[in-house]
Amino acid sequence: MGRPPCCDKSNVRKGAWTPEEDAKILAYVSKHGIGNWTLVPKKAGLNRCGKSCRLRWTNYLRPDLKHDNFTPQEEDLIVELHGAIGSRLVVGFLIHSLSFPLSHLCLDSRWSLIAKQLPGRTDNDVKNHWNTKLRKKLQKMGIDPITHKPMNQVVSDFESISCLTSIGNQPMPRLNRTANNSLLTLTNSPPSSLSPMESFCSIDLVMTPTLKQPENNPINDNHLLNVLAHLQVTNYDAPQPHYLSEVSSTSASLSSTSIPSPSFSVKAESGSQNQLSCQPSVVQVTPSSPSNWSDFLLGELSEFNPIKQQDGQDLRGLLSSTSTQFQMQNKMNENQNNGSIVGNHGEASSSTNSFIEIILDLDREMQKAFPEVLNGFSDY
DNA sequence: AAAAGGCTCAACCGCGTACCT
DNA sequence: TAGGTACGCGGTTGAGCCTTT
Structure with missing residues (x-):
């Protein structure tokens, strides 16, 4: 009952894609278009899972994607939308x-929604850029990156x-941040030893x-x-x-x-x-x-x-x-x-x-x- | 020069829902 | 209808690169 598996999961390649593999996907898609991704590895001659192929295409190979840095305008928009949606x-x-x-x-969903407003950017791009750059930037400015309010x-x-x-x-349980901000914990009693800034x-x-x-x-x-x-x-x-x-x-x-x-x-x-x-x-x-x-x-x-x-x-x-x-x-x-x-x-x-x-x-x-x-x- | 630590980002994982047999 | 996979998503990981010491 049910569909057959798309691939032999234990026997597919994982990890970084080679230029040859990219070329196979590009050749396949340009010829047949995108459709059923489970068929793509077989038809394109790839030893990859269909899911992996889809991800490679949507996040990297799509011809409409931008691969250059985010512009300040794009960053502003991400922050604005994250504040609105996040x-x-x-x-x-x-x-x-x-x-x-x-x-x-x-x-x-949040990232895809934001990405839709940024032509040429994927949800993965936006998510990565937020996590590695924008979140820290806001924190440095004294803005909480979740609420977008001043700390x-x-x-x-x-x-x-x-x-x-x-x-x-x-x-009420309290959410705490450890001294080095590296971990969050939820406790059920006010941590009297922590200052408000530490404990939030x-x-x-x-x-x-x-x-x-x-x-x-x-x-x-x-x-x-x-x-x-x-x-x-x-x-x-x-x-x-x-x-x-x-x-x-x-x-x-x-x-x-x-x-x-x-x-x-x-x-x-x-x-x-x-x-x-x-x-x-x-x-x-x-x-x-x-x-x-x-x-x-x-x-x-x-x-x-x-x-x-x-x-x-x-x-x-x-x-x-x-x-x-x-x-x-x-x-x-x-x-x-x-x-x-x-x-x-x-x-x-x-x-x-x-x-x-x-x-x-x-x-x-x-x-x-x-x-x-x-x-x-x-x-x- | 090289070791250590930090950063980036492509890729993977796991989950929920949609869809197929 | 049940049981299975496909799809799409957010969260996480880790290899490779960069910076600092």
Whole structure:
């Protein structure tokens, strides 16, 4: 049953490609075009896995690729898009999952999305350039490469949310950076010996092992309300032991070898725009201080527009204001004036409710305003 | 001059989803 | 429908090159 294997994995060549092998692929592709990569090694006379051939072609041999250095303009764009896309997928997901109409997201993967905006560059190029150059450049400038905020603001944000998220005697786990910044750890008790600067890491993640989407179930509003409630403060469960793992700091994300992926990706499935596929895994949170939720959210609204992204249009255009953004701002302001948005530590519960209510209110308003457009997105 | 350490980037690995038999 | 691979992705690795001591 099933397909036959594409190649004898134990008997294929690995490692660097020779010019002769490159020439074979180029000759094959120029003659037959790209199609089924599993056939390419046999037909091109290569002792390689089809997957390896595909990678060589897409990352190196494609004639439209640039092989020169990244220009300052390209670097600026990568930083800009990384800031817009990079680490804020989850809140977009939450908004989306609460049926917020403008955010029926199609969250393409980060590097490929950025690479699409840079003609002649691959996702691998962009990823490598980010990891080796741009991330360090930002760090030298005192900017956190994950949140794209000044380091001191990230620290104060984290201090704020740390205060908020202690429940009874159960402190929020803390992400720590070792003295040489080489490792990140997640601990369940405040490391009193560390200064704020030492103890924060990329602050971007709060691991919440209880917040898994039920497998194979469509996203469900009740579940997501629970998620939001968890995120905002209540019922924070202690992390499981395996979360107390060392992780690489190179990407500030948790190592996939020892810990479940922290990403929570959401995609509109091709061919059925109303269906979401959800990879159940640990939720990734960007804990700006609660008082910054509105800023944070407004960013999300302008940044994630799946229709434009699918059309491959310039993502930077998405950063402009929208009427909904103003509505959100107004709603936030109203609630702030009413004292219901958390500005002070310890008002988390009302903040949670307000946050959810704001989203649902806006959702209802948008549904009223554009029923014919939005009805299709209310099913999940 | 050469040893050590750092850096770069092509290639690989593992995962989730799509698709095929 | 089940069981398998293909595909596409992000994360990681390691050989080769470069810089520093």
